[in-house]
Amino acid sequence: MNRKTKQILGRVSSIALLAVLSLFINFYRNTPDSETPLETSKRADIVEVHFIDVGQGDAILIEANDATMLIDAGENNKGKIVADYLESQHITKLDYVIGTHPHSDHIGGMDTVLNEFEIDKIIMPSATHTTDTFEDLLDAIKENDLKITRAAVGDQYNLGSATFTIIAPNSPQYEDLNNYSVVIKLTFGNTSFLFTGDAGKMSEEEMLSSGIDLSADVLKLAHHGSAYSSSGAFLDAVNPTYAMINVGKDNDYGHPHAETLQAMLDRNIKVYRTDEQGTVVFTSDGKNISVNTHDYKILENDLKN
Ligand SMILES: [Zn+2]
Structure with a gap:
């Protein structure tokens, strides 16, 4: 050869x-x-919680079976990012929209969402704010023939095979607008999530003294990791495995604060943050929770103010 x-x-x-x-x-x-099964089983009995990266602000999408909820929608100029994200998840309708409180980093982009998607129920606290951003939201609510459902502590709603309960605000009036934040606990099987908006220590004290079971596997840290929230007593009562921080890179407030990150380290709580990791997605099957990324390793520098 x-x-x-x-x-x-x-x-x-x-x-x-x-x-x-x-x-x-x-x-x-x-x-x-x-x-075959992948696409159908995703909709079967799984809850997904998407902490959407909108820079400094909150926007959280929850999908439970075919039911959907949006908590906050970021700043004015982030409405499109949120709408695009919902579209990427093939969402055309939201069963619930919660505007936790009238600050622009939470409800700024919400008018865009209300105009682009079919909304079933919008839940907000009894708080007003004299800003164009808040007025825009009220206009969008009116134009879309929606009626605000006022957040009332103890009210419980179904979301697919999950349920959520409103646990704050507990007082009719506050000096600090952040304390009006609607706080909800979402339960699915043996797993639970606590979403706190920007609730401050005063609201935390009220939740603690209300005697409600605050324990949750995942805690969305209040107020972008500010030290004016997340008191030791509150963190101990929630006793989360995971903490999520929705926060913008190099924000003007120094969020997340060193004290908060130190409190996470002290309690061995796994931290995730949108400024370092982008959008973070938690998935629960009712027994276990998984995250689409590794946890954030807190650095020496993070612990200095
Ligand atoms: Zn905020």
């Missing part, structure tokens, strides 16, 4: 090998079992 024949034979046998391989691959690809 000369060299040329050998080369040709070698080529022919590797082509034959490839052909056999691709036959195998196609065979397994076309086996119906390996293909």
